[in-house]
Amino acid sequence: MPMDTTSTSRRAGHARSWWGWGSPERALPDAECLALAQLVPGAAHAPRPVPPIASLDLPPARIPMSPTLAHLMSAAPADRAAHTYGKAFRDVVRALDGDLSAAPDLVAFPQDGRDVADLLDWASGAGVAVVPYGAGSSVVGGVEYRAGLHAGVLSMDLSGLNRVLEIDRVSRAARIQAGVLGPDLEAQLRPHGLTLRHFPQSFEFSTLGGWLATRAGGHYATLHTHIDDLVESLNVVTPVGVSRSLRLPASGAGPSPDRLFLGSEGALGVITEAWMRLQDRPLHKVSASVAFTGFPAAVEALRAIAQSGLHPANCRLLDPGEAALSGVARGGESVLVLGVESAHGPVDGRLAELVALARDHGGSPADPAPDGGGSAADAWRSAFLRMPYVRDGLARMSVISETFETACTWDRVPELYEAVRREVGAAVHRVTGSPGLINCRFTHVYPDGAAPYFTVVAPGRPGQEVAMWDEIKSAATETLGEHGATVTHHHAVGRDHRPGYDRQRPEPFALVLHAAKRALDPAGILNPGVLIDATAS
Missing domain, CATH: 3.40.462.40 (FAD-linked oxidase, cap domain/gating helix)
Structure with missing residues (x-):
């Protein structure tokens, strides 16, 4: 059943803190910060102020906008600041210090898969790194460019891809765009009596594409613990073409193409849509x-x-x-x-x-x-x-x-x-x-x-x-x-967990991962530095 495709973008409808977690109005006031600090001997005596965006010393943008794609791009300080870091402790501290030296040069807001493909084509030719950005809730350095090998950095904000496009009520599944925030996704499913029922702690401030790209853990503490369990098929735009897997309940036909991109953290392609398994809303x-x-x-x-x-x-x-x-x-x-x-x-x-x-x-x-x-x-x-x-x-x-x-x-x-x-x-x-x-x-x-x-x-x-x-x-x-434990259960690898991930993965798999990166991203532009070392053509 096709869905109404009209919707409001996250930029217009959902205010987010540029420096810290979630909604600005829910940030702790100074008095509460002071009260909390009294429980920690040795804490500072006064809360550090949050710098206004107008006071930030952003580095000059190093690359011009593409003339044909300028309508999708922004170099506004507020957009660049908001897309510099994720939401880890080290990200929050650097933002409070006004250190935005890692700010992307441009931020792009594609509205569909064609826009994503056009942006990747431009970036590959220009030697510009592309960091896919869902809602920026990474706590492992997943959205911060650190490679220093490219002509510039483009943060690709997928918030415009925020709709449930189709519902198969018989099979209890839906085709969903990757940029939809958790609450918006559930609001679109609710009239049909359906739910994805995937509620990570970041639910309000993370997207379906982010969950898929990081193999996020969700609501269920047992059985269907990860987003992987809810995937029927993926649509992924890569610099060399679009990968659209066959929608099936299960298949034994070789290695799973979806497994290649689940957890790939934007290093192999940009997830734009997915068919997801749904369930009836619990009563x-x-x-x-x-x-x-x-x-x-x-x-x-x-x-x-x-x-x-x-x-x-x-x-x-x-x-x-x-x-x-x-x-x-x-x-x-x-x-x-x-x-x-x-x-x-x-x-x-x-x-x-x-x-x-x-x-x-x-x-x-x-x-x-x-x-x-x-x-x-x-x-x-x-x-x-x-x-x-x-x-x-x-x-x-x-x-x-x-x-x-x-x-x-x-x-x-x-x-x-x-x-x-x-x-x-x-x-x-x-x-x-x-x-x-x-x-x-x-x-x-x-x-x-x-x-x-x-x-x-x-x-x-x-x-x-x-x-x-x-x-x-x-x-x-x-x-x-x-002690034989994984470096991460559901927060992803990003850049912060790379040392542990490099030791944990088998060497033959590392060879396959490098080969997949070279084949799918020949110019080495996609989220350089996550999962494997950054390269540039």
Whole structure:
């Protein structure tokens, strides 16, 4: 069923912070920044101001606009500033410092696949690097050009490709443009009683194309954990042509063409459309929280649930530090947040089975939240969505507040958890002079393993925050590698995770990746430096 193709672009309809996370109006005010900093000994005494765009010292654009494509391009300071960095801690700090030396020379806003192809043709001929840009929520340096090998840099903002083009209600799937933001996608599916049901923490400020290009993790803590599981076919524009895979429920015909581009982070082509598997909107939802006095017992309960075949939609375990930070528990307990949903019938029985499994491992009901105002599950959800704004507020106070995530098999989980707290903790103390906080939650679980997600909070020194975080991050990467854990479970590789990724991938696969890059992007213009080293023709 074809869809109405009229829509408003994100530029006009969705204000985003140029320097930090999300909506400008939801950024923490100075008073709240000060209050938070009081909880971190050694924090700055006053919040660093947010520089107005008019005061920024942007480098001059090195390349002229294409005469035939100028209607798609912008050199406006606001556009260049907003497309310079992603949203990692180091990005926020540099933006607050007014350091926009990495700003793209031009920003392009294609409106369809033909525009994308024309822009790639121009850039290939001009030796201009092209950085595909969904909504800029990368936390791994995925949208920041660092190669220094090209005549200039074009940030390709795909926000104009923001429509659901077609719905197949019988097969329960839709053809969707890659630049659509999460809320806009769900709004277009809602009248049809359908949903993609993919809700990463960045849902409001990330796009379908970004999810696909980074193999994003979403709402489901079990079963369909990654966007990969929801893909029927992809349409990808490359410098040498368009790759459109056959739309099928499954196929055994050789290596999957979609798998080549899923997780390719814009280095092999620009994803412009995808047929995505949908589902009926859930009508039945229940949740519960279970507290544990010992973290090892909580981990065993988590494993039992992951291996039970009950497939809860939500299954997040918070260690004592994370539970306290989220306002879910204050007495040193670990808290397991469970949720079950269905479009077809009540799910109370399934939740009861899950809670019973947790009880078998020493858990007890954790509701309500200690601060009142609802359940522990509600308190966690609220803190989860607000945490990026808290991170930005702490950055203004020169407090290092950042995360890293991983995954490993169950036999390695206990050792990895303790190693990160010990070894990364030692790095935090060495770098900052403070023990800081190292908390953990498990965001996704599988029958054979889990995905721990660590939070680091420690005082930084004004002017040295980026270097300090980089040293801590390096220690974290080393620890993950030494214990057989992945450098990233769902944040992608970008440029920041390249050292760990280079060690993790098999060498024959690295050869194939380099060959694919040369074949699909002969001029070496597409997002140089992600996944493999940058080259230029």
